[in-house]
Amino acid sequence: MNIVVSLKQTFDTEAKIVLTGGKIDATGVNVVINPYDEFAIEEALKLKEKFGGEVTVVSVGGDKVEASIRTALAMGCDQGVLVNDPTLENVDEWAVAEILAKAVAQIPYDLILAGRIAVDDGSSQVAVRLADSLNLPSVSSILKLDIEGDKATVVREIDGGTETLELSIPAVLTAQKGLNEPRYPSMMGIMKAKKKELKVLTLADLGISAADVASKMSAPKFSLPTPRTAGKKMSGEPAEQAAELAKLLREEAKVI
Amino acid sequence: MKFELNDDHIMMRKMVRDFAEEEVKPGAEERDEEEKFPMDLWKKCGELGLAGVTFPEEYNGVGADYISYAITIEELSRVDASLGVTISAHSSLCANPIYKFGTEAQKQKYLAPLATGEKMGAFGLTESLAGSDASGTRTTAVKVGDEYIINGSKIFITNGYYADTYVITAQMDKSKGNKGIAAFILEKGTPGFTFGKKEKKMGIRSSATYELVFEDVHIPAENLLGEEGQGFKIAMTTLDFGRIGIASQALGIAQGAYEEALKYSKERSQFGMTLSQMPVIQFKLADMAIQIEAARLLVYQACYMADQHLPVSKYSAMAKAFAGDTANFVTSEAVQILGGYGYTRDYPVERMMRDAKITQIYEGTNEIQRVVVAANILKD
Amino acid sequence: MAKGIWIIVEQTKLEIRKVSLELLSQARTIADKTGEPLVAVILGKGIADLAKTVAEYGADKVILVDDDKLADYTTGAYTSALNKIIRKEEPQAVLLGNTAIGKDLAPRLAHRLGVGMASDCTGMEYDEANFLTFKRPIYGGKAFAEVTANARPILATIRPNTFPVVAKASQPEVVNETAEIDAADLRAIVKEIALVASARPELIEANVIISGGRGMKGPENYVILEACADVIGAAVGASRAAVDAGWIEQKFQVGQTGKTVSPTLYIACGISGAIQHLAGMGSSKVIVAINKDPEANIFTLADYGIVGDLFEIVPLLTEEFKKLG
Numbered sequence: 008m009n010i011v012v013s014l015k016q017t018f019d020t021e022a023k024i025v026l027t028g029g030k031i032d033a034t035g036v037n038v039v040i041n042p043y044d045e046f047a048i049e050e051a052l053k054l055k056e057k058f059g060g061e062v063t064v065v066s067v068g069g070d071k072v073e074a075s076i077r078t079a080l081a082m083g084c085d086q087g088v089l090v091n092d093p094t095l096e097n098v099d100e101w102a103v104a105e106i107l108a109k110a111v112a113q114i115p116y117d118l119i120l121a122g123r124i125a126v127d128d129g130s131s132q133v134a135v136r137l138a139d140s141l142n143l144p145s146v147s148s149i150l151k152l153d154i155e156g157d158k159a160t161v162v163r164e165i166d167g168g169t170e171t172l173e174l175s176i177p178a179v180l181t182a183q184k185g186l187n188e189p190r191y192p193s194m195m196g197i198m199k200a201k202k203k204e205l206k207v208l209t210l211a212d213l214g215i216s217a218a219d220v221a222s223k224m225s226a227p228k229f230s231l232p233t234p235r236t237a238g239k240k241m242s243g244e245p246a247e248q249a250a251e252l253a254k255l256l257r258e259e260a261k262v263i
Numbered sequence: 264m265k266f267e268l269n270d271d272h273i274m275m276r277k278m279v280r281d282f283a284e285e286e287v288k289p290g291a292e293e294r295d296e297e298e299k300f301p302m303d304l305w306k307k308c309g310e311l312g313l314a315g316v317t318f319p320e321e322y323n324g325v326g327a328d329y330i331s332y333a334i335t336i337e338e339l340s341r342v343d344a345s346l347g348v349t350i351s352a353h354s355s356l357c358a359n360p361i362y363k364f365g366t367e368a369q370k371q372k373y374l375a376p377l378a379t380g381e382k383m384g385a386f387g388l389t390e391s392l393a394g395s396d397a398s399g400t401r402t403t404a405v406k407v408g409d410e411y412i413i414n415g416s417k418i419f420i421t422n423g424y425y426a427d428t429y430v431i432t433a434q435m436d437k438s439k440g441n442k443g444i445a446a447f448i449l450e451k452g453t454p455g456f457t458f459g460k461k462e463k464k465m466g467i468r469s470s471a472t473y474e475l476v477f478e479d480v481h482i483p484a485e486n487l488l489g490e491e492g493q494g495f496k497i498a499m500t501t502l503d504f505g506r507i508g509i510a511s512q513a514l515g516i517a518q519g520a521y522e523e524a525l526k527y528s529k530e531r532s533q534f535g536m537t538l539s540q541m542p543v544i545q546f547k548l549a550d551m552a553i554q555i556e557a558a559r560l561l562v563y564q565a566c567y568m569a570d571q572h573l574p575v576s577k578y579s580a581m582a583k584a585f586a587g588d589t590a591n592f593v594t595s596e597a598v599q600i601l602g603g604y605g606y607t608r609d610y611p612v613e614r615m616m617r618d619a620k621i622t623q624i625y626e627g628t629n630e631i632q633r634v635v636v637a638a639n640i641l642k643d
Numbered sequence: 644m645a646k647g648i649w650i651i652v653e654q655t656k657l658e659i660r661k662v663s664l665e666l667l668s669q670a671r672t673i674a675d676k677t678g679e680p681l682v683a684v685i686l687g688k689g690i691a692d693l694a695k696t697v698a699e700y701g702a703d704k705v706i707l708v709d710d711d712k713l714a715d716y717t718t719g720a721y722t723s724a725l726n727k728i729i730r731k732e733e734p735q736a737v738l739l740g741n742t743a744i745g746k747d748l749a750p751r752l753a754h755r756l757g758v759g760m761a762s763d764c765t766g767m768e769y770d771e772a773n774f775l776t777f778k779r780p781i782y783g784g785k786a787f788a789e790v791t792a793n794a795r796p797i798l799a800t801i802r803p804n805t806f807p808v809v810a811k812a813s814q815p816e817v818v819n820e821t822a823e824i825d826a827a828d829l830r831a832i833v834k835e836i837a838l839v840a841s842a843r844p845e846l847i848e849a850n851v852i853i854s855g856g857r858g859m860k861g862p863e864n865y866v867i868l869e870a871c872a873d874v875i876g877a878a879v880g881a882s883r884a885a886v887d888a889g890w891i892e893q894k895f896q897v898g899q900t901g902k903t904v905s906p907t908l909y910i911a912c913g914i915s916g917a918i919q920h921l922a923g924m925g926s927s928k929v930i931v932a933i934n935k936d937p938e939a940n941i942f943t944l945a946d947y948g949i950v951g952d953l954f955e956i957v958p959l960l961t962e963e964f965k966k967l968g
Contacts, residue, residue: 020899020919024785031786042900078274099759100750126899128781128788130762132750135718139754144830145718147747160834164894165743166845167655168838172717174831184900185893191282194312194325194335197274223759225773227788229781235930235944246959248949252931253963255947260929262851262908263875263967530938 008058008154010051011111012084013121013134014066016075017041020126026229040075043122045189046182050152051120052083053187058154061085063114067095067103073205081192081200088114092210094217102220104136109213111141116177118159123148123181131181138179145179146172150186268330275331279338282311288342294469295345295614300425301469304346309380313339313350318362322370324378329566333511337562340515341522344618345469347515351508352421353377356626357384357430360501361448364489373428373448385426386505387417387449387475388498395631397432397495398441402477404433411447411487413480416459419625423473424458427451430501431475432494444494448486455480466617503576504569505626506583510562513586513622517558520590520597520615521551527601527610538600547600551593558586577639584632587622594619647680647704648673649734649796651725652697653744654687655838661848662740662803664700669806670738671701673769679735680704683815684728686721686822688714694817701811710822712829715836716744718751719828726755727823734796736775738767741800742847753798761790761799765905765926775799783899783922802926803848804905842873846895849878851908852927854897856882856920858913858934858953862890867954868912871961880904880924882914898923912953916941933957 018024019037026032040048051062062084066072069091076087090106098106111119119141121134131147138145150169151162159176162169164183192200210217239255241248256263268276287304294301308314316332318324325331332354340347358377361369376382393399402415413433420429429449436443449456459474489497525548528538538544565578594616598605605612623629648670652663667683674681683697686708694705706728712720721744729737729752737752739745741763753760766778773791777799781788792798846852853868853875865879872879880897881890897904899922909927914920916932916939924930925944932945933953942948949956 018782020783020922022782022785024782026786031782074270074274077270078277081274081278101754101757101759104754126783129779129783129903130750130760131746132753132760132762135747135750136754139722139751142827144828145747145751146831147718148743165836165838166847167841168836170715170833170837171835172831172833178830184896191278191311192274193310194275194278194316194327194331196312197271197278198325198327200274201271223757223792223794224761225791225793227790230787230789232780232784232787232925235925235946237943238946238948240942240948240950245951245955248951249956249959249963252947252949253960253967256908256929256931257967260908260946262929263964530940 008054008060008117009115010054010060010062011114011116011119012044012047012051012062012064012079013107013119013137014044014048014064014075014079015041015122015125016066016068016072017125017127024231026231029229031229038071038075040078041122041125041127043124043126043182043184045122046184046186047120047122048079048082048084049187049189050182052190054118054154055083060117063088063116065107065110065114066090067106076205077200078192080203080205081196082190083196086203087205089205089207090210090213091207094210097222097226098220099222099224100130100132100136101223104133104140105220106210106213106215107133107137108140109215110208111137118154118176119143119179121179121181123183134179134181141179143178144174145181146174147181148183149180150183152180152186271327272330272334275327276334276338278311279313279335280341282307283338283342287339287346291343291469292608292611292614294343296608298463298468300471301346302425305349305383306380308346308350314353314380315358315378316354318358318374318378322362322378323375329507329569330563333507333562333566336508336511337515337518340512341519343469344512344516344615345467347512348421348467348470348509351505351512352386353384353426355505355508356386356421356501357426357428359504360386360430360446360488360497363500364446364493364497368485369448369488377428382427383422383425384428384430385420385422386501387420387429387431389417389419390415391418395628397444397498400432400434400444402431402433404435404445404447406435406484409484411482411484413447413449413477413482415477417475419462420473420475422471423475424461425471429475430488432498435491439492441495442492444498445491446488446494446497447482448488449480449482453480453482464621466614466619466621502626503579506579506632507562507565507569507575509622509626510558510565510579510582510586513583513590513619514555514558514562516590516615516619516622517551517555517586517593520594520612521548521555523610523612523615524548524551524597524600544600547596551596554589554592558582558589561585577636580627580632580635580639583626584629584636587629590619590622646732647682647734649682649684649729649737651737651739651745651748652683652685652693653740653742654685654690654693657687657690657693659693659696660740660742661808662742662801664808665803665806666738666740666801667697667700667702668809668811669767671809671811673775674703676769682706682734684708684725686713686724694815698813698815699810700808701813702815703813705815705817707817707819708822709819710824712824713822715833717831717833718747719831720822720824721748722751722755723824723828724822725752728820729756729796736797736799739800741802745800749798749800756796756798758794758796758798759792761792763903764799764801765805767799767801780926783919784925785922802903802905804850804907844876844878846878846880846897846902847904849904849906851875851877851910852880852897852904852906852924853877853910853912854880854882854914854924855885855891855912855953856914857884857888859885859890864954865891867957871957871964874961874964877910882917882920911941911945912957914941915939916944
């Protein structure tokens with residue numbers, strides 16, 4: 008069973024966001040594999056252990072993304088593909104999905120896995136769009152996956168509960184926290200990773216022109232939130248503090 | 264000259280740090296309190312390859328360099344020095360002498376399962392009358408037929424009781440002094456080999472420290488490590504490399520305490536400003552950072568010597584002495600910055616300060632390190 | 644010719660989600676400014692009666708797409724049906740709630756339509772040039788991005804609790820559209836839906852949330868929060884520390900790797916205020932912190948704080964809320 012994992016490199020969730028010249032400043036920021044994509048990698052590796060086959064990690068991004076792909080290879084994925092092109096500075100989700108679709112089309116696959124959301128732009132779009140572009144069924148936010156032959160049974164999170172679905176593969180599934188516990192890359196894995204293939208492709212390699220991936224959305228204008236400030240602290244005995252708080256929530260904040 | 268880690272080292276550091284933060288740190292306080300050895304964490308370390316970093320792949324090791332090893336011990340010790348020394352003693356003091364002095368058969372039989380962490384290793388050199396001075400070794404080995412019979416005891420043995428494989432030294436010919444000492448590989452469960460006192464320690468309390476007792480222990484002749492009379496040399500070489508592990512442990516303790524102090528100083532306010540805004544605290548933090556960086560460079564230089572197969576003794580002794588002193592200075596300052604809170608067990612710097620002390624004592628006291636350094640610089 | 648602002652109305656068991664009413668209410672104000680008709684689109688099985696509900700929130704037109712194949716939501720069937728109707732009717736904008744369904748449906752639909760999309764928006768403004776400008780939190784609320792669409796229709800999902808529900812009666816025209824669903828879009832079949840019966844509101848839609856973190860000390864103590872929640876009609880949440888400790892299920896986690904919530908009132912109990920947690924609840928209107936550590940980061944942004952033992956304070960607070968009635 009061959010599996011493609013769509014990976015995005017994101018800022019560490021601890022990262023402080025700084026704007027420089029109206030852009031998000033990546034200087035000195037720790038970058039990591041998007042945490043939800045780690046669940047996708049782990050699930051792919053578990054399936055590989057069960058059914059055999061190869062796991063290919065595919066990503067769109069700059070030079071730095073190679074380190075994240077290498078980490079995925081150290082975890083046990085077999086090869087990586089990075090689409091790295093200078094024209095990709097300001098692409099939107101539509102374009103990334105189209106590029107991934109072209110890249111994935113060159114790889115034999117039975118299943119595509121991705122994280123349900125990227126913790127940077129939080130848009131939750133690319134994997135679902137990729138499914139549409141490849142004309143594959145998709146299920147978002149899965150918590151459990153069983154595969155038998157060409158049939159997948161998945162449990163996905165819905166508001167207020169869960170839902171069990173059956174679908175044929177190939178398909179695109181996005182991973183929610185709870186699907187598994189991602190492994191750490193082992194020391195042996197790290198040593199082996201550098202010998203594995205990491206293919207770097209340009210748009211031209213995929214037969215895409217810059218015009219083909221012109222954004223459907225405007226370039227975002229970034230701003231920082233006005234920081235919240237410390238408010239009132241209650242005083243007195245615990246009972247007095249509770250009473251004061253209840254009163255303030257009712258009369259001042261008017262939220263109770 | 265390049266002052267940067269390569270991509271593998273960066274990935275290794277991140278992996279061990281993630282593992283340490285997520286799996287090791289949460290229980291460190293409780294394990295210290297209860298003196299509980301973490302068998303589960305040991306297993307996980309083995310699965311991640313942390314038990315055999317520097318050994319070649321042909322013996323199931325990772326085949327990585329000493330920098331990778333130092334990073335491993337440093338990152339584990341940053342959150343839990345006890346686990347750091349467990350891995351260090353296992354790798355440096357048991358697996359390494361077998362790798363360096365063992366026969367091919369010994370390496371296949373003993374090193375391979377040590378490198379994967381399937382088996383744990385320990386090293387028995389110290390005795391009640393042979394501390395810094397190994398010539399006081401009272402444990403004896405007598406060759407009878409195709410066996411050696413061992414009698415005596417060893418004290419303060421890290422990983423004792425839990426380890427499966429022990430490298431021990433014993434005196435075969437007292438008249439030859441150090442040249443009468445031999446080293447042996449001993450398996451747990453061998454009749455006559457038992458464990459005595461479990462030490463109650465000031466620090467590294469969740470690492471196991473036991474007395475080993477030998478009463479007519481029969482060891483097959485093939486378990487002689489190196490040659491008869493080579494035991495002292497094996498022990499000294501082992502310690503030359505082992506000090507890289509302890510230096511890394513000390514460095515990790517210092518780094519952990521420094522980070523705690525740095526974080527606290529930014530959060531804690533007194534006199535209307537954070538501690539980090541006070542020059543007196545800034546100077547403390549700067550001194551801590553300077554010492555740590557210097558220690559790290561010395562540790563990595565010792566690793567470089569080991570990786571290049573250059574003489575390591577002087578550098579590992581320097582690194583161990585300096586990093587050990589640094590750990591004690593930095594943890595003490597960290598407790599000072601945290602003040603009353605730092606002195607309580609609600610904050611990890613209290614444990615770190617207790618853990619730091621041993622790094623000036625074991626695998627050669629820091630006084631002995633200076634003897635080693637002096638001997639090296641005076642011999643030219 | 645005005646082509647309309649469409650709200651894809653979400654229903655669970657024939658009950659309309661609150662976020663859909665929020666969107667109708669807000670879109671009504673834009674419809675009034677622009678003269679665009681406000682259209683409520685409802686998909687499902689046996690949904691005719693729901694037209695009456697949306698009529699109470701100002702819809703000018705209701706499109707009902709009633710089909711057996713739409714009884715349970717599936718990505719494919721809903722995308723297929725909506726794609727055809729949208730291509731036919733060419734609305735200016737299509738808005739959905741950022742719910743489990745909205746998050747899944749909107750990007751697939753956007754791609755099928757070949758357009759962009761703004762996800763999880765917490766702001767939406769009308770202007771003549773762009774029609775709609777969306778503001779959306781990124782990096783877990785540590786920054787905002789403002790975007791507009793270069794293509795039509797404009798598609799967006801809006802975070803629940805972003806806009807108030809404002810009732811406004813109307814007499815909408817009700818139109819039944821046939822669901823034209825491609826066979827290729829029926830490859831996923833719903834076998835079972837397991838909804839957890841709860842008297843408490845859904846976390847992402849709750850007006851009030853009371854959350855417990857590391858300070859809860861164990862799973863058994865959540866009853867303290869639940870008792871309080873039931874007095875004020877709140878949902879119960881948790882921090883990652885509590886979830887990772889195994890004290891409470893992951894679905895209750897608020898934060899960057901959990902749910903993003905935007906309630907009117909968020910009460911954080913025994914939560915230190917790690918940056919990942921703040922990412923999930925920083926857009927709450929009023930934040931209350933109860934923590935025994937006066938240095939806890941949560942106090943730096945809480946509107947109201949009590950330094951004290953939550954095991955003492957929360958029950959007292961519950962009693963005070965009862966007195967308020």
